[in-house]
Amino acid sequence: MKRTGMYILAGVLLAGSILLGPSEVWASEEEISYDQVASEGEQTARQEVGIEGMYPIYGTDVADGVYEIQVESSSSMFRVERAELTVHGGEMSAVLTLGGTGYLKLYLGTGTEAAGSPMEDYIDYEENEEGKYMYRLPVEALDLPIDCAAFSRNREKWYDRQILFRAESLPEGAVLVELPDYETLKREAKERRIEALRAEAKAEEEDDSESGEHIFDRPSFIEMEDGEYAIAVELTGGSGRSTVNSPAGLLVRDGLAWARVQWSSSSYDYMIVGGQKYLPVNEDGYSTFEIPILVFNEPMEVIADTTAMSTPHEVEYTLVFRGDDIMSADETPQAAAKKVVYMAGGIVAVCAMVSLMKKKRRKVQR
Secondary structure (H helix, E strand, C coil): CHHHHHHHHHHHHHHHHHHHCHHHCCCCHHHCCCCCECCHHHCCCCCCCCCCCCCCECHHHECCEEEECCEEECCCCCCEEEEEEEEECCEEEEEEEECCCCEEEEECCCHHHHHCCCHHHCEEEEECCCCCEEEEEECCCECCCEEEEEEECCCCCEEEEEEEECHHHCCCCCECCCCCCHHHHHHHHHHHHHHHHHHHHHHHHHHHHHHCCCCCCCCCECCCCCEEEEEEEEEEECCCCCCECCCEEEEEECCEEEEEEEECCCCEEEEEECCEEECCCCCCCCCEEEEECCCCCCCEEEEEEECCCCCCEEEEEEEEEEEEEEEEHHHCHHHHHHHHHHHHHHHHHHHHHHHHHHHHHHHHHC
16 A cells, blocks of 8 residues: 555656646745856857947936836847836936746846855846736946846856847937937948958958858859849748848849849848858948849748847848749839839920920910
8 A cells, every 4th residue: 555655646746747847847946056157158149239439328317207218138038028217316227027037036247246146136026917027126327238147047047148228218308418329320330340241251252262162052043144133022030020122133143143132221231141141232221232042932041130229130031032923124113113203204394394385485475
C-alpha cells in the first residue's frame, strides 16, 4: 500500500509539472539570487538610443504636469508599451508599462552595478488591471540615454538596457526651453552613416578584388533586351506601415534583372539583399535603391535599415517580383498620370492662348 501511495503521489507531481509547463515552474523571489549578470554573448545586440547632437532636458525645463511620453529602448526584448511622465517642482518620474511580464526587477545602472547593490535599490513591478507589469522610476533628464538593468525571471540574470525619454513627444508648451532641430540632427546622422557605409563597402570591394572571391548572390537571368521596364512587386513584413511603389523599375543589364525600389519613407539608409549591402541611389525624397532580383514570383528575403525612430533598426521584409506582370516603362500608372498632367497642362495653355487672342481682337474692333 505504501508503494502504491508513492506511485500515486509521483504521478500527481508529474502531471502537475506537465500541466504547468517549464515556463511556469519558477522559484519564489525569496529563493532567487540577484548576483548574476548576463554575459555579452547572452545579450542581444544593443541599438543606440537618441541622436548625436541632442542635449539633456531637465525637470526645471519642463512645466509641471502629467504627460504621455515616448520612450526609446536599446533592446527589442525590453519594449515599453506606454509611459507616463510626472513633473513636479523640477523633479521628474515615470511609470513604464512593458510589453511582457518577464522582468522581476529593474535597476537604474548597469547589470554589474545591480548585482552588487542591496535589494532596496531595485525597482519592483506593479500589475495593472490587464496583468501587465509597471515600474515607477525617477527620470534624471529627457533626451538623455539612461542605463537601466532588467532582471529576467526565467534566466535569473541581469541584462543591460538603455532607455531614452523623448522630449519632442511631449505636447506643445510642455518644454520651456528651445529644443534642437531633430530633423536636421537625423539628416546629419544619416549622412554620416551613409558615408561610413560607402567607405566600408569600398573597402570590402577592394578586399574581394584582391582575394578573387565573390560570395554574394547574383541577379536572376531574364530573356529580355537590356533596358528599363516596370514590374509589379509586393511587400510584406515589418510593422505594416511602410510600403514600396508598385510597379517598381525593372532594369535589365547584360541579361540580368535589377529592381529600382522606392519606399514610402525617406528613413531607409541601406538594404541587404543576398548578403550584399546596397545604399540609396538618391539623396533627397523617398529612399530609393537598385537591388538585384534574385528570384521571380517567389518570396525574396531582404533587410532594410530604418532611422524612423531616430535609432537605426534593421527590419526584415519579403519582396515578391511578379515575372508575369512586366510592362514597358511607358505603360506604368505613374507614366499614365504624367501624360494626363501634361495633357491637362497643354489644354490649359491652349485655352489661355485662345482667350488672349479673343481679347486682342476685341481691342482691335473697338
